[in-house]
Amino acid sequence: MSTNTGTTTLRLKTPPGFRVDAAALRPTTLASLSVAEIERIVLPGGNESCRVGEVFEVLRNADAPAQSPAETTLPATLDGNGNAAPTLVIDGAARWLDRLGAEMDGGRLVVRGPAGDYCGFRMSGGELRIDGDTGHFTGCEMRGGRLTVNGDSGDFVAGALTGDMEGMSGGTLTIRGNAGARLADRMRRGLVLVGGNAGAFAASRLVAGTVGVAGELGPHYAYGMRRGTLLLAHRPAHRLPPTFTNGGQGFDVFWSLLVRSLANEIAPFSQWRAQRLPVRYTGDLAVDGRGEILIAG
Amino acid sequence: MSDAPANQPDASATSAPAALAINGTAIDATFAEAFPMKATRLVITAHTPTWAMHAANSLAGFATSVIGCGCEAGIERTLAPDETPDGRPGVAVLLFAVSSKELAKQIGRRVGQCVLTCPSTAVFGGIDPATSRAPLSDRAPLGSGLRYFGDGWQIAKMLDTGNGPTRYWRVPVMDGEFVCEDTAATVKAVGGGNLLLLARDQDAALAAAEAAVAAMRRLPNVIMPFPGGIVRSGSKVGSRYAGASASTNDAFCPTLIGLSAHSELGAEVGCVLEIVIDGLTDADVGAAMTAGIGAACELGRATGVLRISAGNYGGKLGPYHFHLHALAAGLDGGHA
Numbered sequence: 001m002s003t004n005t006g007t008t009t010l011r012l013k014t015p016p017g018f019r020v021d022a023a024a025l026r027p028t029t030l031a032s033l034s035v036a037e038i039e040r041i042v043l044p045g046g047n048e049s050c051r052v053g054e055v056f057e058v059l060r061n062a063d064a065p066a067q068s069p070a071e072t073t074l075p076a077t078l079d080g081n082g083n084a085a086p087t088l089v090i091d092g093a094a095r096w097l098d099r100l101g102a103e104m105d106g107g108r109l110v111v112r113g114p115a116g117d118y119c120g121f122r123m124s125g126g127e128l129r130i131d132g133d134t135g136h137f138t139g140c141e142m143r144g145g146r147l148t149v150n151g152d153s154g155d156f157v158a159g160a161l162t163g164d165m166e167g168m169s170g171g172t173l174t175i176r177g178n179a180g181a182r183l184a185d186r187m188r189r190g191l192v193l194v195g196g197n198a199g200a201f202a203a204s205r206l207v208a209g210t211v212g213v214a215g216e217l218g219p220h221y222a223y224g225m226r227r228g229t230l231l232l233a234h235r236p237a238h239r240l241p242p243t244f245t246n247g248g249q250g251f252d253v254f255w256s257l258l259v260r261s262l263a264n265e266i267a268p269f270s271q272w273r274a275q276r277l278p279v280r281y282t283g284d285l286a287v288d289g290r291g292e293i294l295i296a297g
Numbered sequence: 298m299s300d301a302p303a304n305q306p307d308a309s310a311t312s313a314p315a316a317l318a319i320n321g322t323a324i325d326a327t328f329a330e331a332f333p334m335k336a337t338r339l340v341i342t343a344h345t346p347t348w349a350m351h352a353a354n355s356l357a358g359f360a361t362s363v364i365g366c367g368c369e370a371g372i373e374r375t376l377a378p379d380e381t382p383d384g385r386p387g388v389a390v391l392l393f394a395v396s397s398k399e400l401a402k403q404i405g406r407r408v409g410q411c412v413l414t415c416p417s418t419a420v421f422g423g424i425d426p427a428t429s430r431a432p433l434s435d436r437a438p439l440g441s442g443l444r445y446f447g448d449g450w451q452i453a454k455m456l457d458t459g460n461g462p463t464r465y466w467r468v469p470v471m472d473g474e475f476v477c478e479d480t481a482a483t484v485k486a487v488g489g490g491n492l493l494l495l496a497r498d499q500d501a502a503l504a505a506a507e508a509a510v511a512a513m514r515r516l517p518n519v520i521m522p523f524p525g526g527i528v529r530s531g532s533k534v535g536s537r538y539a540g541a542s543a544s545t546n547d548a549f550c551p552t553l554i555g556l557s558a559h560s561e562l563g564a565e566v567g568c569v570l571e572i573v574i575d576g577l578t579d580a581d582v583g584a585a586m587t588a589g590i591g592a593a594c595e596l597g598r599a600t601g602v603l604r605i606s607a608g609n610y611g612g613k614l615g616p617y618h619f620h621l622h623a624l625a626a627g628l629d630g631g632h633a
Binding site: 258 | 385454457473
């Protein structure tokens with residue numbers, strides 16, 4: 001069956017009354033299915049299940065008029081061959097929708113409204129945008145692609161599942177609002193930016209990668225941080241961990257590369273300039289000690 | 298590598314008028330023969346243009362010929378801060394070697410000894426796989442080998458500065474950090490394009506060669522690896538001495554006009570200089586040769602530039618043939 005590179009819209013019709021695992025709603029998968037086939041997809045939810053057609057009205061391309069001026073001006077996402085990537089819009093999403101965009105590997109998924117837990121879980125490619133708050137474990141063990149949350153997120157953003165050794169290992173995750181506790185716990189690679197505040201234990205046990213927080217940090221940030229970079233827009237209210245030490249000077253070249261890599265991200269990170277060096281601290285000396293906290297303010 | 302014009306047709310070439318002349322300078326009906334090589338571009342940046350140039354000169358030093366230097370290297374051009382990955386002034390250097398393995402070896406040695414050591418420098422791969430017209434080859438280790446100098450203090454960082462996620466190494470050194478890309482893209486390139494400038498005397502030959510090199514240096518993707526871009530010791534394959542794979546190109550030595558049975562020179566020729574051109578593609582080499590022919594012919598016979606020839610091996614060894622008449626076709630007075 002041919003792949004539809006246009007837009008498929010799932011408009012909320014009737015909430016099922018229980019939490020739903022929405023991992024099956026991947027833009028690339030749905031693009032190759034007809035509307036009738038999409039309506040027959042079964043979404044599990046604990047010991048219950050429902051069909052897509054029972055919960056959503058399924059619309060395709062011209063059947064689904066744009067809901068907002070912003071939607072009509074969404075830039076086209078291109079796949080590796082330069083073709084427009086298929087787009088899936090979930091209209092009227094709610095907190096009972098878990099695992100949205102889980103393991104997605106391409107295309108674009110736009111979620112209008114809040115979402116549940118495990119959004120973007122292990123996603124490896126494509127673009128996931130959520131125009132609302134998300135639950136816990138957003139971007140958990142994410143491997144690639146771009147995930148943007150325009151509201152707040154719960155705990156364990158970009159972290160690892162309990163017992164797993166690695167959190168996020170690639171891609172870019174942006175939370176425009178606040179993030180909960182254990183932000184980027186055990187993260188290994190990639191970029192996480194939080195436009196608001198972060199809860200306790202931000203960047204804890206960080207293996208590597210870059211985490212930026214524009215607002216305030218909870219206590220115990222950078223706990224057990226081995227390598228990687230924690231970017232702060234201003235000096236945190238909680239004192240620096242005692243297991244961090246002065247990071248010295250001479251990192252101008254790295255800073256200029258880092259600033260350039262943030263140029264298209266959210267403020268204030270995009271506004272940083274190469275000429276204005278941050279203050280650097282290194283640690284956590286209780287572990288590897290090659291991590292760094294850069295305070296740009 | 299310099300070339301040996303071993304197949305000039307016959308003795309009549311020494312005095313027969315050439316079919317093509319521009320501004321009185323004869324263009325021989327021959328061709329330059331060039332060979333496949335592996336190449337890369339490195340972008341060296343530094344705190345000031347001077348220090349970037351120090352590192353580039355050091356890296357590209359003793360790199361005139363693969364015969365004895367392991368690679369051929371040269372400075373392609375200087376780079377403004379807005380052209381470099383870290384926003385500092387830089388220099389683009391091209392390196393050419395006979396194999397991917399040798400190129401990787403030379404990159405490691407030269408960057409390790411000449412760039413890592415140079416104050417304030419950083420080094421990045423300069424081939425963009427997305428836009429390269431030259432066919433891509435392997436990725437050569439850059440920071441992935443040099444990082445061990447950090448003795449465990451080195452840090453890797455994946456950043457997307459506009460060309461996709463790229464891995465960089467930060468190696469602590471006494472002036473701060475040496476930053477370099479993990480690997481550098483390499484390409485299948487072309488080496489050994491050449492021009493032979495035959496002049497009345499050394500003044501005329503040097504003036505023509507210098508003008509030709511200056512014109513070629515204005516073009517991208519090419520280097521002229523010899524000192525000042527010019528070589529006087531053109532070579533031929535083989536020697537009367539066992540063990541010598543190459544020896545002087547007696548056919549173009551003015552002191553051997555009456556001695557060498559293979560002499561290509563008329564009595565009026567007092568000096569011959571060669572320009573060797575390595576380029577990322579055959580089109581780049583051809584464009585540089587055309588620019589060089591044009592610049593030398595602009596001086597013309599009146600200044601003592603008598604003939605322009607090229608070296609080849611009969612077309613049997615190298616797959617790239619640059620016919621001088623075709624290259625000169627677009628120049629004033631030239632025709633294909």
